[in-house]
Amino acid sequence: MAEWLEQIQAQFELNFISDDRWRYVVDGLSVTLKVTFFAVILGIIIGVCIAIIRSTFEKNKGEMPFGFNKVVLYLLNGMGQIYLTVIRGTPVVVQLMIMYYIIFASSNNKVLVAVLAFGINSGAYVAEIVRSGIMSVDDGQFEAGRSLGFNYVQTMRYIIIPQAFKNVLPALANEFIVLLKETSVAGYVALQDLTKAGDIIRSRTFAPFLPLVGIALIYLVMVMFFTWLVGKLERRLRNSER
């Protein structure tokens, strides 16, 4: 037993202590967090915009009179559809490489490229999640808002979106957990995120166990913390129900 412990300790020293290898992990963790944080924000912005366009289209396409507004709405909805099809139809790692090697060929700000790639990717999934939330709120709620004198935007802002948000929170949290772990492919464009940090250490020490299990634990702890946070938020939001 003691021998086993000593071995682990020696492995730990080799993989994380000697040559300051823990620096790779700390730097990688900060890159992963940075990319995830900004990609989540970008994803929410894109997702909510697309969701509102798509659900407005779904709800109003029938009764809207032909005119400028209708043409714009059709156009916006069409663009949203194309965006969803392309983004959800291709793997995120391919999108990341297209971003890095083709679209932003002249930029070497890898964090920015990764934020854009992951944010735009996440936006497509968030859009459908939020749309399902908006569509799930009963039409009566909308009619009530309008008859109280709210205009369309106000009804959305004060009545529909808050209820929709509560409905989609679990699915949204799920999406962000997936996004956090998806950033592990950032190593493809030489961005040194947490997973790449493990790879670099592995390539120096040839000991796969601790670098891999170590970073797996870090991801796990991050996701557990995030899940706990979302659970708290869910409970808070439920206060208004009864």
Place this chain on the structure above:
Amino acid sequence: MKKFLKGFVSATMVFAMTAALAGCGGSNEAEQPAEQEDSAKETLIMATNAEFPPYEYYEGQTIIGIDAEIGAAIAEKLGYDFKIEDLAFDSIIPAVTSGKASFGMAGMTVTEDRLESVDFSDSYATGIQVVIVKEDSPITSVDDLFAEGANHTVGVQTGTTGDIYSSDDIEGEGLGTIDRYNKGADAVQSLATGKIDCVIIDKEPAKAFVAANEGLKILDTEYAVEDYAICFAKDSALTEKVNGALKELIADGTVQAIVDKYISAE
């Protein structure tokens, strides 16, 4: 009742099979060292990463190259059968230390980190690490990389000696940053689009990359010269034997003939 019996019988069978399987696993583990030596007498398994011309690469379905031929010559001299396993470069040493392969031969340089896990044979070839830059690059010699106040972004392939050396003498000294790509080709791609200032990589693949991409050149001075060697599990009985065979093959000119066949022929 019948149904119950059927269920009982199948459950018993599943249990028995599981137990048998578990038994296999146990005994396997115990006997592995002995078994290994036995099989090693018949076939030498060489672990390599066949993406490194001209040392090892695929031609059709077979792996050829300098390492492949020298490995085969050694096996022949020692009277073994010979087989090549293609692995990721960073899986070669784990394969050798765990006994899945008899030795590793993949244009591998002797480094202190690697010596902690494996033993190396005598050197059988020399590898040269070169620097690729754009034709109009301000970097004109390797010394520019180490000039005072230098701040270059250097592309390398993760885990190669170019990565390990430059992490130390460029990044470690604050003379620039290292971009670690999964493939050498990705690093060269980034150089071609101007994302990074230079790429440090082995000479032979470098030649191929420069030939394939317009506007790139290899600096005249080399970044590092290194000795390639064969790696073995620690304290393997094979090390001595292979060293003996290697000495003879170098003495009778076989090794040089193989190297010439792949490199000087151009």
